[in-house]
Amino acid sequence: MQSSAFMSRKEIIGFAILAALIFLVLPAVLDNFRLNLFGKYLTYAFVAVGLALCWGAGGILSLGQGVFFGLGGYCMAMFLKLEASTPENTAIQSTPGIPDFMDWNQLTELPWWWEPFYSLPLALLAVVAVPVMFAFVIGVAMFTRRVGGVYFAIITQAFAAIMTILIIGQQGYTGGVNGITDLRTLMGWDIRTDEAKTILYFVNGALLFAVLLIAQYVRKSKLGRLLIAMRDQEDRVRFSGYNVANFKIFIFCLGAAFAGIGGAMFTLQVGFMSPTLVGIVPSIEMVIFCAVGGRLSILGAVYGALLVNWAKTSLSESFPELWLLGLGGLFIAVVMFFPNGLAGVWSEKIEPRLLALFSKKKPDTSAPDGAPAE
């Protein structure tokens, strides 16, 4: 009988390998600068895991996950910016005590909706709550009207464009095209030092695992099987007595919550948040991370985010103008030849061979560490 256990043995091994990679291997082999880079890549993995649930399991393709990533990131950045903008630090401004970009834009007092971000608990709550509320409104508007498939994708893409335009246009309130920069401390703790960055890397990794465990729980619950059922036979689910829209809204909101946490961790590790992380291009990139990793696999999504970003950094250092073409080519190649991404290649090609190899002779070398990424 099909097991309903939380994790199969294979999945436990998969989680363990990823944990070893993130918490042991990467910190051991990378210098501080590179480790911080990988920390940044891992913030995108939050989005990719959410997409693996929404898109991979539920068939809901969102091309606007950057919006939720950005909202989470901005919520965090607003708190940090307020902390950095003490009257002493901003004494040369015409209105000391407000963020510098507001002063440059002739604002003389803090807008009311910035006020809650003086409080860390409220800001942390907002990191999750704001993207979720936004996703909820979009979800109710779209899914109860049965907007789905490619139409939903296009509308979410439009939201990404609107959000970017809004942020850039409202320069005095949002920092405009530069975003919110010059973030310094978190409750007095300087986040710009190497030591802080290392700690944040581990916090980020731990949060990612919390998110992965939640995703695993959802996938293994009846709701996870319902998502697959809805993807394949939406009408049958509806006529089995389920309100399909509610399930879509839930999973879309969950993906948004994951993305928001990722965005906040991005702000903390990279030290700024800007509209370039919100728009259409980053939103599509996030879908590509998920597709490359394997949209049916939550662990694959993490590897996809790591690998594509690592390739992006390496390639765009040498051939900056070719990167976007390369990314597009990669996406087409994956969709055409490996529809289940790296996770599919691993489970269909590599794993059976490894198993065959191991069953023939005793393993003489160490375990294939991080092998799913190959």
Next chain:
Amino acid sequence: MNERFILKVEDLTVSFDGFKAVDHLSFYVEPNECRVIIGPNGAGKTTVLDLICGRTKATEGSVVFKNKELLSMREDQIVHAGVGRKFQTPSVYEDLTVFENLELSYPKGHGVFGALAFKRDEKVRARIKDIAETIFLADQLDEKAAFLSHGQKQWLEIGMLLIQDPQLLMLDEPVAGMSVAERKKTAELLNRIIQDRSVIVIEHDMGFVADIATRVTVLHQGKTLSEGTMERVQNDPKVVEVYLGH
């Protein structure tokens, strides 16, 4: 209220861009009745089922099931009221196992949080095993539905409805595309499951219809052409002309 009928369809009309697929149709179904709807292609048979289960919105008329007006309800609410619907082409979840297919239809944990907290307890397992035996799939519980034959998929979908235990079961061509052996087995299955509920069946196979029908409604161009026992309908000259004649 007249409690003689479990389902009352009155003046039901739907028009698609002026074309009336169902035109002021009225019929009544009694408890434990097996009503078969026959008629030529395009008569509006499937549309009638779509209207009752809420898949298509009616232009006018009323559908009252157990004193509840169905036309103003959402599809999932209609299901919870006790109406089950089988589609013409087998609609099963191909990526899930037979067990999981049946489990998703089990009438518990239908809200978002109910589904998250749903536990596969002994009661659920026992019921699924029970149903699987009824639909001849007890040995395929762990198989993915994609690997079932066409006939087995039809049975699985019937099983998914049985597990809901609806008081009104609507079946759209349940034996279409089946082999002779499968057809015989299905007739036996249907005869067993229609015992303690009302059933509306759309079917073309006249031998099969004669076998199961309490009463027959003949549809033609969205209207009732004839209604009554199989014998009466078969001898109705109007029916012979438009349907049975060819």
